[in-house]
Amino acid sequence: MSEKLLEVNHYSAEMKTDGGTLYILQDINFHVNEDECFGIIGESGCGKTMTSMAILRYGERLGLARSGGEILFQGENVESFGRKRLKEYNGKDTLIILQDPMQALDPLFTIEKQLLETVKARGGASKAEAREEIREVLKKLSISEEKLKCYPHELSGGMLQRIVGAMVILHKPKLIIADEPTTALDVSIQLQYLKLLKQIQKEYHTSIIFISHDIKVISMMCDRIAVMYGGRVVEQGTKEQLFSSPVHPYTRALFKSGNMGGIPQDRYETIEGNPPDLHEKSEGCPFADRCKHAREKCHKALPELQEFGDGHEALCWRPRI
Amino acid sequence: MKYIVKKLLQAVITIFIVSVIIFLAVRASGDPVNNLIPDGATKQQKELITEQLGLDKPLIVQYGIFITDVLTGDFGNSYTSKRPVLEVIFEKLPYTLELAVVAILIAVVLTIPIGSLAALKRNTWIDRLVIGISSLEEAVPIFFAGIFVIQIFGVKLKILPVSGADSPLGIIGPSVLLGLAISGSMTMLLRNNMIQALESEYVKFARLRGIAEYKVVLKHALRNSFSSVLSFSAFVFANLIAGSVVIESVFNWPGIGMLSYNSVIGRDFPMVQAVVLILAVFMIVLSTVIDIILAFLDPRIRKAE
Ligand SMILES: Nc1ncnc2c1ncn2[C@@H]1O[C@H](COP(=O)(O)OP(=O)(O)OP(=O)(O)O)[C@@H](O)[C@H]1O
Ligand code: SF4
Ligand SMILES: [Mg+2]
Numbered sequence: 001m002s003e004k005l006l007e008v009n010h011y012s013a014e015m016k017t018d019g020g021t022l023y024i025l026q027d028i029n030f031h032v033n034e035d036e037c038f039g040i041i042g043e044s045g046c047g048k049t050m051t052s053m054a055i056l057r058y059g060e061r062l063g064l065a066r067s068g069g070e071i072l073f074q075g076e077n078v079e080s081f082g083r084k085r086l087k088e089y090n091g092k093d094t095l096i097i098l099q100d101p102m103q104a105l106d107p108l109f110t111i112e113k114q115l116l117e118t119v120k121a122r123g124g125a126s127k128a129e130a131r132e133e134i135r136e137v138l139k140k141l142s143i144s145e146e147k148l149k150c151y152p153h154e155l156s157g158g159m160l161q162r163i164v165g166a167m168v169i170l171h172k173p174k175l176i177i178a179d180e181p182t183t184a185l186d187v188s189i190q191l192q193y194l195k196l197l198k199q200i201q202k203e204y205h206t207s208i209i210f211i212s213h214d215i216k217v218i219s220m221m222c223d224r225i226a227v228m229y230g231g232r233v234v235e236q237g238t239k240e241q242l243f244s245s246p247v248h249p250y251t252r253a254l255f256k257s258g259n260m261g262g263i264p265q266d267r268y269e270t271i272e273g274n275p276p277d278l279h280e281k282s283e284g285c286p287f288a289d290r291c292k293h294a295r296e297k298c299h300k301a302l303p304e305l306q307e308f309g310d311g312h313e314a315l316c317w318r319p320r321i
Numbered sequence: 322m323k324y325i326v327k328k329l330l331q332a333v334i335t336i337f338i339v340s341v342i343i344f345l346a347v348r349a350s351g352d353p354v355n356n357l358i359p360d361g362a363t364k365q366q367k368e369l370i371t372e373q374l375g376l377d378k379p380l381i382v383q384y385g386i387f388i389t390d391v392l393t394g395d396f397g398n399s400y401t402s403k404r405p406v407l408e409v410i411f412e413k414l415p416y417t418l419e420l421a422v423v424a425i426l427i428a429v430v431l432t433i434p435i436g437s438l439a440a441l442k443r444n445t446w447i448d449r450l451v452i453g454i455s456s457l458e459e460a461v462p463i464f465f466a467g468i469f470v471i472q473i474f475g476v477k478l479k480i481l482p483v484s485g486a487d488s489p490l491g492i493i494g495p496s497v498l499l500g501l502a503i504s505g506s507m508t509m510l511l512r513n514n515m516i517q518a519l520e521s522e523y524v525k526f527a528r529l530r531g532i533a534e535y536k537v538v539l540k541h542a543l544r545n546s547f548s549s550v551l552s553f554s555a556f557v558f559a560n561l562i563a564g565s566v567v568i569e570s571v572f573n574w575p576g577i578g579m580l581s582y583n584s585v586i587g588r589d590f591p592m593v594q595a596v597v598l599i600l601a602v603f604m605i606v607l608s609t610v611i612d613i614i615l616a617f618l619d620p621r622i623r624k625a626e
Binding site: 103 | 521522523525526527528529530531532533536540541544545618619620621
């Protein structure tokens with residue numbers, strides 16, 4: 001593993017709503033190396049998408065305000081970016097793959113127009129060059145050129161997500177954030193798409209933050225993994241560390257319930273109880289109400305972070321070793 | 322192309338149905354003969370006129386005559402002025418159209434920047450100001466606002482004519498007033514649609530692809546919200562033509578509103594019948610054209626049909 005591309009250092013952020021302040025992200029701490037795939041897993045609402053929005057500086061548009069910590073991209077604080085640098089950061093350094101490709105593209109423009117627009121935003125190519133480049137990328141992804149004249153509604157979700165894949169290649173970002181990129185796709189083509197992402201990563205030495213509900217997919221894609229719960233990272237480490245010796249009760253429950261080979265649907269139902277209310281900063285461990293191993297201390301004080309090996313850490317008073 | 326043919330066919334069928342309804346409605350509204358004969362006329366005189374007007378024949382035959390006349394452009398003569406009805410209508414219609422078009426243009430020109438700005442500055446004082454002014458524009462009755470404008474600009478300041486279309490400045494009063502009234506709801510419509518578009522995934526993705534903000538706003542958000550403004554304009558346009566009575570009578574604007582007002586008052590049935598039919602056809606044609614334009618703007622409509 002080489003240089004750190006992205007560092008999220010003790011980052012916290014809140015959102016003010018009519019119903020009070022929501023503590024959406026709390027003390028998030030992880031980094032992504034160059035040329036690696038970093039996985040984030042956790043149940044719905046735990047803050048995976050909000051973390052990526054904060055990284056991409058889109059959080060502020062959603063009303064998410066930083067309350068602590070910092071996010072560094074190649075050592076630069078992303079919040080220090082002015083308008084021009086931000087455009088470059090979004091247009092060149094990073095690219096997100098959203099969950100639903102049907103919603104991600106503008107219904108009123110052809111695929112070609114939107115691809116051209118992407119190249120233009122990235123810069124460095126005349127219109128003719130851009131067309132040529134697009135043609136090559138499509139060939140590479142075996143997408144027929146006829147699709148260029150289509151509007152998004154005329155294509156399937158799988159095809160649209162591959163078009164987004166083409167945008168990734170055109171973009172050549174240093175960091176891809178794939179936020180549940182296959183959830184909206186047909187099961188039959190999910191695997192194919194994941195392979196495509198892997199291929200892109202290998203070929204262009206891109207880093208990926210891969211967000212998913214699906215343990216199987218995460219284990220297939222990622223080198224290192226963070227497990228999120230209630231707006232916090234509760235455990236992180238390499239894939240091997242997490243799969244062979246998970247220490248946090250939540251991770252263990254997640255891995256046990258998430259049958260490693262089954263169809264990934266609603267499997268969090270098997271962990272009893274509800275995710276924590278983000279309206280209040282919990283005094284103790286956020287998982288305490290649902291944890292089988294909870295003791296009095298767990299309800300009273302926030303656990304301290306403990307190390308369990310090189311880069312393997314968990315937020316728990318009573319880790320399962 | 323198939324879509325256009327289909328829309329045109331639909332329009333023709335609608336026009337046919339409307340013509341039947343108007344035909345029946347006029348006949349159901351009472352015996353026109355009673356309005357034509359002098360008081361104390363004999364039964365024979367009455368029957369004679371009924372026969373002359375063809376009202377003794379079966380309804381189907383009457384409709385046949387009516388529709389053939391209409392198709393050959395013969396709407397009959399006005400009872401009051403004795404001139405061909407059509408001639409009078411086409412003399413008045415341009416005034417009404419002019420007023421409606423200018424008013425809507427004013428509304429659209431005001432709406433696009435103001436509605437977009439409110440959406441972009443959502444929940445700030447700018448947005449609240451826009452909402453306030455828009456509701457005011459919607460709420461103030463045009464009749465009173467009209468009198469007010471005439472008093473201030475016509476009578477007191479004497480910079481605008483008090484009424485009528487004789488001076489080229491005559492259109493300013495009614496069109497600005499109408500334009501403002503329309504822009505109230507139009508602005509709110511654009512604002513709300515634009516807010517939705519700005520929160521959409523495709524706008525998010527466009528921004529996160531690094532596309533310049535002005536392009537995101539103009540190309541993606543505004544274009545996706547614009548169809549609603551266009552449909553609304555068509556709706557307003559139709560209503561303006563149909564409902565031109567008030568503004569035209571206030572400003573003594575010699576359009577179709579004044580004409581229908583006068584012909585209803587004067588019980589000029591051929592005129593009323595022709596005005597209603599022509600306006601109906603006009604609106605059907607308009608809505609067809611708008612449908613076709615919308616389909617042109619939005620590929621999804623083309624597909625759906
Ligand atoms: N606009 C908003 N207003 C209020 N709360 C919000 C808003 N957007 C997100 N949240 C809250 O922020 C928290 C984190 O949401 P986030 O979308 O990051 O979850 P996630 O982990 O991506 O979940 P999922 O797996 O469902 O995508 C959730 O509890 C959610 O309720
Ligand atoms: S700190 Fe206590 S409640 Fe929290 S996960 Fe560990 S054992 Fe469970
Ligand atoms: Mg999410």
